[in-house]
Amino acid sequence: MVNDHARKIAELKGKIKSFPDFPKKGILFWDIFSAIADGATCKLLQNLLVETIRTKFEGVEAIVGLESRGFLFSFSLAAELGVSSLPVRKRGKLPGEVVSHKYDLEYGSDVLEIQKNTIRPGLKCLIVDDLIATGGTIAASIQLLKACHADVIGCLAVIELESLHGRKNIPDGIPVHSLIKYD
Known part of the structure; x- marks a missing residue:
């Protein structure tokens, strides 16, 4: 089973492409879309x-699911598991009454929101996203x-960029798992 799991992870990792200097010079962008463009890899x-x-x-x-690539996974995972799918979005993108949380970015700040009527006290939530980089968006979503x-x-991501040390920004006691890790 472990070898089969490792084989599947290696197969998925082989489908993810990287793009140097995107979206700006000095950034190596790991593209989940290159993997899910193939139906078999999407299912995998x-x-x-x-x-x-x-x-x-x-x-x-x-x-x-965190805006925006977390949405790719949240609905289908929730449907498969028979649980709710809830989006966390940037300010002004959700209708109705929302709860907001302002957080700091490298240069400036941003605001995340969730619809108030979708959360009940004690609801057991798993945060899902495509990537853990600095961990700031996940940490803000937890707050x-x-x-x-x-x-x-817990928090679940497809990819984690370990060299950015994003886990240090996620509060202690919250389990974090990523399928693929890059340095």
Whole structure:
């Protein structure tokens, strides 16, 4: 089973392309879209994410997808698991009453929001995104969900850029799992 899992991860990793100097000089961009453009790889990724959730995150009641590539996974994972799919979006993109959380970026700040009526106290939420870089968006999303009295049971990403040390920005006690790690 372990060898089969490692083989599947290696297969997925082989489909992810990198683009130097995108979106600006000095950045190496790891492109999840290159992997999911292929139907078989898309299914492989879906299966790996579901397997990971079932083995590492017990009791998930909601998959929280982060803007915007986290949305690619949150709905299909939630449908497969029979749980809620909830989006966290940038300010002004969700209708109705929202809860907001302002957070700092490298240059400036931003605001994340979630619809207030989608969260009940104690809701067991798993945050899902395509990439952990500096960890700032995930950390802000955790604070947002905690402000709504949700229970964040973990974070799951397809890719983690370890050289950016994003895990240090995620609060202690919140399990983090990534399928693929790059230096």
